[in-house]
Amino acid sequence: MTVSTMASAEGAVAAPARLRRRSFYPGWFFLPAAVIYGVLFLAPTFASLYFSLTRWTLFNSTFIGFENFVQFFREPFLVQGLVNTVIYAVVTSGLKVVIGLLLGVLLTSQIQARGYLRSVVFFPVLVSTVGVGITFTVLMHPTQGMINEGLALIGIKGPGWLTDPRLALLSVALVDVWKGVGLATVIYIAGIVAIPKDYYEAARIDGATRLQNFFYVTLPLCRPATVTVITLSFIGGLRTFDLIWAMTRGGPGFASDTVASVIYKQYQAGFYGLSTAGNVVLFALIAVLVVPLTMLLNRREGHE
Amino acid sequence: MNTMTRRVMLGGVGLVALAVAGAAHAQSVNLTYLVPSDAAGMAVAEELVKSFEAAHPDINIDIETRPGGSEGDNLVKTRLATGSMADVFRYNSGSLFQAINPQQFLVDLTNEPWQADVQSSFKQVVTAPDGTIRGAPVGTAMGGGIYYNRAIYEELGLSVPTTWAEFMANNEKIRDAGKVAVIQTYGETWTSQLFVLADFYNVTAKDPNFASRYTANEAKFATDPAALRGFEKLQETYEAGLFNEDFGAARYADGLRMIVNGEGAHYPMLTFATTAIMATFPDQIENIGFFAQPGDEAELNGLTVWMPDGVYIPQTTSNLEAAKKFVAFIASVEGCEALARAGDTSGPYLINGCELPPDVPSVVSDMLPYFAEGGRNGPALEFLSPIKGPALEQITVEVGSGIRTAADGAALYDEDVRKQAQQLGLPGW
Numbered sequence: 001m002t003v004s005t006m007a008s009a010e011g012a013v014a015a016p017a018r019l020r021r022r023s024f025y026p027g028w029f030f031l032p033a034a035v036i037y038g039v040l041f042l043a044p045t046f047a048s049l050y051f052s053l054t055r056w057t058l059f060n061s062t063f064i065g066f067e068n069f070v071q072f073f074r075e076p077f078l079v080q081g082l083v084n085t086v087i088y089a090v091v092t093s094g095l096k097v098v099i100g101l102l103l104g105v106l107l108t109s110q111i112q113a114r115g116y117l118r119s120v121v122f123f124p125v126l127v128s129t130v131g132v133g134i135t136f137t138v139l140m141h142p143t144q145g146m147i148n149e150g151l152a153l154i155g156i157k158g159p160g161w162l163t164d165p166r167l168a169l170l171s172v173a174l175v176d177v178w179k180g181v182g183l184a185t186v187i188y189i190a191g192i193v194a195i196p197k198d199y200y201e202a203a204r205i206d207g208a209t210r211l212q213n214f215f216y217v218t219l220p221l222c223r224p225a226t227v228t229v230i231t232l233s234f235i236g237g238l239r240t241f242d243l244i245w246a247m248t249r250g251g252p253g254f255a256s257d258t259v260a261s262v263i264y265k266q267y268q269a270g271f272y273g274l275s276t277a278g279n280v281v282l283f284a285l286i287a288v289l290v291v292p293l294t295m296l297l298n299r300r301e302g303h304e
Numbered sequence: 305m306n307t308m309t310r311r312v313m314l315g316g317v318g319l320v321a322l323a324v325a326g327a328a329h330a331q332s333v334n335l336t337y338l339v340p341s342d343a344a345g346m347a348v349a350e351e352l353v354k355s356f357e358a359a360h361p362d363i364n365i366d367i368e369t370r371p372g373g374s375e376g377d378n379l380v381k382t383r384l385a386t387g388s389m390a391d392v393f394r395y396n397s398g399s400l401f402q403a404i405n406p407q408q409f410l411v412d413l414t415n416e417p418w419q420a421d422v423q424s425s426f427k428q429v430v431t432a433p434d435g436t437i438r439g440a441p442v443g444t445a446m447g448g449g450i451y452y453n454r455a456i457y458e459e460l461g462l463s464v465p466t467t468w469a470e471f472m473a474n475n476e477k478i479r480d481a482g483k484v485a486v487i488q489t490y491g492e493t494w495t496s497q498l499f500v501l502a503d504f505y506n507v508t509a510k511d512p513n514f515a516s517r518y519t520a521n522e523a524k525f526a527t528d529p530a531a532l533r534g535f536e537k538l539q540e541t542y543e544a545g546l547f548n549e550d551f552g553a554a555r556y557a558d559g560l561r562m563i564v565n566g567e568g569a570h571y572p573m574l575t576f577a578t579t580a581i582m583a584t585f586p587d588q589i590e591n592i593g594f595f596a597q598p599g600d601e602a603e604l605n606g607l608t609v610w611m612p613d614g615v616y617i618p619q620t621t622s623n624l625e626a627a628k629k630f631v632a633f634i635a636s637v638e639g640c641e642a643l644a645r646a647g648d649t650s651g652p653y654l655i656n657g658c659e660l661p662p663d664v665p666s667v668v669s670d671m672l673p674y675f676a677e678g679g680r681n682g683p684a685l686e687f688l689s690p691i692k693g694p695a696l697e698q699i700t701v702e703v704g705s706g707i708r709t710a711a712d713g714a715a716l717y718d719e720d721v722r723k724q725a726q727q728l729g730l731p732g733w
Contacts, residue, residue, distance in 0.1 A: 055727060062729075071723065076716055077698075143550040163490070163552025165707050251493060252552055253702030269694030271727055 052280045056273035068277035077254035078262055082285075085258040088173050089237030095177045096233045097226060100184025104225075105218065107185065108192045118189065122182035129179065133246025136175045137162065162248050165255035172247050172256055176240065184229045191225025192218060227297040234293065238286050259285065332362045333626040338383075338390035340376055341369035345394070348443070351646035356633045363626050377403075384409045389618035391627045394442055397429040397614045398687035401439070406430075410438040411617040416628065418635045423675075426654040429687040430614045439614030440635035443643065444651035446610040447575045447671050448502030448684060449596040454666075456483060456569045457593075464595045466602040468537065475546050478569045485546035487568035488704060491555040496700040498572035499541070499597070503534035504685045505608040506599030515688035521725065521732045526715040533600070535710035535717075538703045552705060564588045572597065574610060578650045578667055594670040606680025607671070611687050612654065690728060693720030 052068055054061035072078060107118050124132065139146045140161035148158030161171040199217045208216065241260035244250065250257035250265065257265075263278035339349040346369070353365045368390050370379045381404055383389040389409075395401065404410075413419065414437045419427070422441060430439030450471075452464070460481055465471040475485040489495045507514050510530040517523035518531075525531045541547070548554060548568055563571040564585045575594060582589050596607035615634050617627045633639050640658035643649075649660055650668060652675040660668065674681045686692050699717050702708040708716070725733040 055729075074719075076719065077695075137553075141550065141553050143553075160552055163550075163705070165705070249493070251698065251701055252490060252705050253698050253707045255707065265694070269724075271723065274723075274727075 048276050048279060051273055052277035054273045056276070061273065064273075068274050069281070071274060072266075072277050072281060075262065077250075077257050078259075080254055081257040081259050081262040084169055084256060085238055085240075085260075085285075086289075088169060088176075088240060088258060089234050091170065091173045092176045092180065092237045092240075093230050093233035095173075096181050096184040097229055099177065099181050100188050100229055101219075101222070101226075103181065103185040104188025104192050104222075105214065108189055118186075121185050124179045125182040127179070129242045130246045132175065132179050133243050137247050140171060163252055165252050168248050168252060169256040172244050175247065176237070176243055179243070180233060180236070184233065187225045187228050188222060191222035195221045231290075231294055231297065235286065235290055238289065239282070333364065333623055335363060335365045335392060335623055335626055335630060336368050336390035337365050337630070338368045338370055338380075338393035340372045340394065342372060348643055348646040348648050349394070351642045352442075352634060352639065355638060355642040355645075356630055359633070359638070360629060363629065365630065380404060384618060387618075387620045389620060391621040391623050392615055392617055392630050394613050394615050397426070397439065397441075397611045398683070399690040399692065401430055401614065402433075402690050406432040406438045406616075407434055407436075409618055409620075411619055411621070411624065411627075412436045413438055413440065413617070413628075413631065416632065418632045421656040422635060423654045423656065425609060425681060425683055426611055426614075429611045429683055430616075439616045440631050441612050441654040442615045442634050442639075443612030443648055444653055445612060445675065445681075446651050447594065447596065447674065447681075448498060448504075448608045448610060449572070449575070449594055450502075451563050451571045451573055451577065451592050451594050451667070453563055453566045453569050454591055454593050455566050464593070465598050466605045468598045468600055471598045472540065472544065475541070475544065475570070479544070479546055484548045484562070484568035485544075485570060486541050486548075487554075487559050487562050487571040488547045488551035489554040489556055489559040490551055490701045490704065491553045491558070493697040493701050495556055495559065495573070496538075496704050497697050498574070499538040499704075500534035500696065500700055501684055501686075502572060502574075502597040502608045503537060503599075505596065505606045505680070505682045506533065506604065507531050507685075508682050509599060509604040509606060509680075515685060518685070518721075519689040519691060519725075519730065521722075521730075524714075524718045525721075526711060526718050532710065532714050535700075535703055535714045537597075538700060539706075539710040539713075542704050542706050547704075560584065564591050566591065575651055575667075575671060578665070581667075582650075582665070589665045589667065592667050594667050596674060604680075606682065607674035608684050609674075609681045610684050691721055691725050691730070693717055693724050695720040 051061060053063060053065060055064050055068075056062075075081075103121055107114060107121065111117070140148075142148060142158070142160040142163055145158075145161070147161065151158040159167055162168050195218065199221065200213060203213055203217055239260055240258060241264065244256055244258055244261055245264070248256045250261040259278070259282050263275050263282060266275035266278055337349065337353065339345050346367075349367050353367060357363065357365060370376050377400065380389075380393065380395055384404060395404065410432070418440070419437060426441045426445075427437050430437055432438050456478060457463075460477055462474045462477065465474055478485040507528075507530045511523075511528060514523050514528060514531060523531070525535070548562065550558075554562075559568075559571050559573070560577060560581055561584075562568040564581060565588070578589075578594075581592070596605060598605060615631055617624065617631060621627050635655055637655065637657045640653045640655055643653070644661055649664055652658075652660065652672055660672070673679050696717055699708070699713045699720070703710055703713040722733060
């Protein structure tokens with residue numbers, strides 16, 4: 001930002017081309033950062049593009065063109081993994097928006113022990129994901145898990161949360177929501193608190209009900225919070241790996257595989273070139289989904 | 305040039321080490337013996353060396369250790385490639401043996417006199433591509449088959465099945481008596497592969513060339529009726545409703561507890577579980593027995609066997625005669641007796657004339673007839689072919705959970721196998 005204002009300010013006075021070359025710092029000053037950037041970020045990026053085109057055993061690599069990508073898209077579980085990834089991202093970000101907003105409204109109202117309740121909702125965010133995953137795997141055990149034992153007390157036979165292929169992905173998504181909704185709530189609390197009280201007073205004078213207050217004042221005015229929550233949780237959902245690996249390892253079978261877990265399994269099995277190709281695909285997928293999403297959300301925000 | 309310098313340097317280090325060791329022991333020949341560093345393996349190595357040195361006072365052996373797993377694989381490959389391997393070393397047989405390029409690096413042991421007493425099932429898994437035998441067995445064979453609970457068998461008056469139909473009939477009686485007939489533990493996915501992997505003896509009984517045709521991209525699980533049976537058996541047991549209720553979440557340790565306590569009647573597993581059961585439930589080891597996974601015909605009933613490690617001599621050894629003596633000792637009856645003293649008794653030895661101690665638990669003695677004269681056993685596919693698809697355990701979970709049919713699962717596995725074969729760079733794929 002400073003650079004652009006500088007350039008435009010000076011551009012009015014003198015030739016911009018000569019001035020742009022001049023910098024505040026001497027050249028060597030950039031060298032350490034440039035070396036770190038080159039060695040740790042640029043080189044691996046280009047190396048991975050190359051290795052994704054080879055059959056690679058770590059000792060030697062054979063150039064095979066786009067065969068890895070053909071193979072990756074022929075993986076029978078990959079299509080399901082792609083669908084699962086999108087389902088997971090949509091379900092988790094959707095629920096985090098709805099539940100986070102409701103909790104945000106609740107925790108900004110005049111209730112007892114508000115500060116304590118606010119921290120309780122945030123605690124799961126601080127716990128290690130793998131720890132949460134292992135704990136819920138135990139709780140969701142089909143016969144000895146606390147959830148199904150509790151359901152049995154009231155006469156309901158609980159399903160195999162993580163062993164039923166139709167439920168496994170959704171069960172993990174629900175745990176993800178439980179763990180992540182605290183962050184969404186905090187963002188919403190900040191957003192709701194920032195709404196000027198004048199709007200609510202005006203609404204009250206117009207005779208708005210509580211429900212109308214929520215739908216016509218709170219909801220539209222915390223759009224920036226909604227944008228943040230959706231962007232964060234959607235990207236998080238797309239690249240999710242740790243929770244799924246801790247809870248189901250993509251199972252039963254391939255029922256809860258996501259793109260990230262498919263890639264990891266290829267790596268584990270020693271298909272280094274193939275898993276590198278998978279990472280290139282994941283990179284492209286996130287870019288293709290998230291760049292338009294942020295552009296859309298940010299444009300609307302600009303109109304406010 | 306770089307490699308040359310490294311070789312020279314390593315050679316120099318080796319010479320210094322040799323000189324130091326020689327001075328310390330003042331004996332005519334010094335050997336080094338490289339073994340994996342786990343506790344059980346160390347006990348075996350120490351007992352073998354002790355017994356050998358007692359019989360050959362002119363030879364002194366120093367034990368070297370290496371890590372197990374893939375780290376150990378890399379170490380073995382590196383030491384072979386740099387010419388710095390110990391005079392004798394212990395390493396896996398089967399597909400991992402093939403991966404260390406035996407023809408180039410290991411001494412040919414085909415014409416050693418002791419080979420006459422090594423069972424042919426082991427010779428197959430240490431045979432280089434040119435048909436020469438390059439190793440000797442160290443340790444006991446393992447079986448892949450089915451553990452059963454003796455109390456349930458007695459209570460219901462069942463007898464050990466020799467055909468799949470008898471096995472399923474037993475299962476139905478057990479299920480109708482309100483008990484769990486087959487324990488499955490998909491909480492650890494590798495345990496789901498047993499019905500397929502342990503069926504391999506039955507595949508070779510009908511189709512003796514399956515392994516070589518499979519390696520050459522000619523035979524497929526989906527299209528070879530004998531090979532498809534393993535997947536079908538898994539599907540049948542699922543569809544008959546024989547499994548424990550929590551089969552999707554139970555773990556390996558749960559499976560061992562259930563079979564020992566009679567919470568289930570059958571548990572398909574490799575017999576290395578015997579060692580774990582003896583450690584965890586020493587008083588209840590007699591509750592269980594073992595039989596091979598039955599095939600379709602009683603007269604073809606036999607056991608799929610997982611082979612023990614081999615011992616090998618690298619071509620770079622400077623003490624070939626002494627090294628051969630040590631290997632010959634390991635492959636002798638005295639060698640097995642040393643193994644038994646070190647506690648390695650969970651299965652039969654692969655040397656003719658070697659006997660297990662008379663007091664082994666019945667779960668071990670149940671295995672022995674398959675290895676006796678006229679007994680039927682054969683190696684698992686992973687000892688006959690370098691290709692094993694990495695996704696098998698997920699596919700067998702799917703077939704065993706009713707998510708995918710046997711035919712679909714086998715076809716999917718064939719795809720997985722193709723991928724692995726291409727990664728290995730095998731011809732014909």
